[in-house]
Amino acid sequence: MDTRSHPVIRVEGMTRTYAIGQMRVHALRGVSLRIERGEYVAIMGPSGSGKSTLMNMLGCLDAPTEGRYLLDGADVRSHTEDELSDLRNRKIGFVFQGFNLVARISALANVELPLAYVGLARRERRWRAETALEAVGMGDRGRHSSSELSGGQQQRVAIARAIVTNPALILADEPTGNLDSHSTGEVLGIFEDLNHSGRTVVMITHEDEVAARAERLIRLADGRVISDLPMAEDGAARHAPARAGSA
Numbered sequence: 001m002d003t004r005s006h007p008v009i010r011v012e013g014m015t016r017t018y019a020i021g022q023m024r025v026h027a028l029r030g031v032s033l034r035i036e037r038g039e040y041v042a043i044m045g046p047s048g049s050g051k052s053t054l055m056n057m058l059g060c061l062d063a064p065t066e067g068r069y070l071l072d073g074a075d076v077r078s079h080t081e082d083e084l085s086d087l088r089n090r091k092i093g094f095v096f097q098g099f100n101l102v103a104r105i106s107a108l109a110n111v112e113l114p115l116a117y118v119g120l121a122r123r124e125r126r127w128r129a130e131t132a133l134e135a136v137g138m139g140d141r142g143r144h145s146s147s148e149l150s151g152g153q154q155q156r157v158a159i160a161r162a163i164v165t166n167p168a169l170i171l172a173d174e175p176t177g178n179l180d181s182h183s184t185g186e187v188l189g190i191f192e193d194l195n196h197s198g199r200t201v202v203m204i205t206h207e208d209e210v211a212a213r214a215e216r217l218i219r220l221a222d223g224r225v226i227s228d229l230p231m232a233e234d235g236a237a238r239h240a241p242a243r244a245g246s247a
Contacts, residue, residue, distance in 0.1 A: 037200055096173050107142050107157045152187065155176075175191075
């Protein structure tokens with residue numbers, strides 16, 4: 001299959017319902033959207049809007065109650081758990097607000113971790129991890145543990161870990177939420193560089209100034225897409241037809 005002919009992400013009528021005791025919670029209500037290869041998309045919404053649930057779906061960490069999710073043209077419902085794990089490792093790089101680094105090992109060892117699952121020789125793993133750290137400006141900090149790094153440096157290491165498998169898709173969940181303004185600017189610059197190199201970037205954020213760096217803004221409320229607009233050069237969403245559910 002030539003995946004270049006497909007959008008990276010295509011969601012069709014996705015719903016996600018959770019049972020909490022006798023109550024049913026509708027986290028997503030018929031979400032449809034399409035994200036093309038090489039786009040930089042921000043997703044915003046108030047607490048409880050469904051944005052984190054949607055990110056879990058896009059990252060193949062959870063399955064929809066109804067609807068379809070096609071990643072590079074392949075319906076993920078047809079994948080076994082082992083196949084989904086392999087898919088996540090090969091095609092998706094995850095970046096989280098809390099960094100999720102292993103504290104007791106070096107930055108270099110943290111970045112090597114995803115490569116341990118693909119059978120690469122130790123020398124190749126080390127070279128690729130060092131290259132990823134260089135790409136995020138952390139080449140001289142590889143021997144340091146996460147406890148010896150600032151928050152911004154830890155997030156750079158987390159981004160290096162996300163890109164070390166060379167995924168086409170980067171999913172970032174509030175990646176600047178624990179950073180000061182200076183570190184936020186540096187981290188967003190890295191995401192822009194990754195996008196300019198051809199990677200698709202999808203970022204959840206609650207900060208307008210962070211979303212303004214994206215090319216497109218999707219807003220959620222009550223589990224639904226309420227707007228899907230391109231961003232103007234000044235960071236304000238231009239008035240344009242929503243693309244949610246477009247074919």
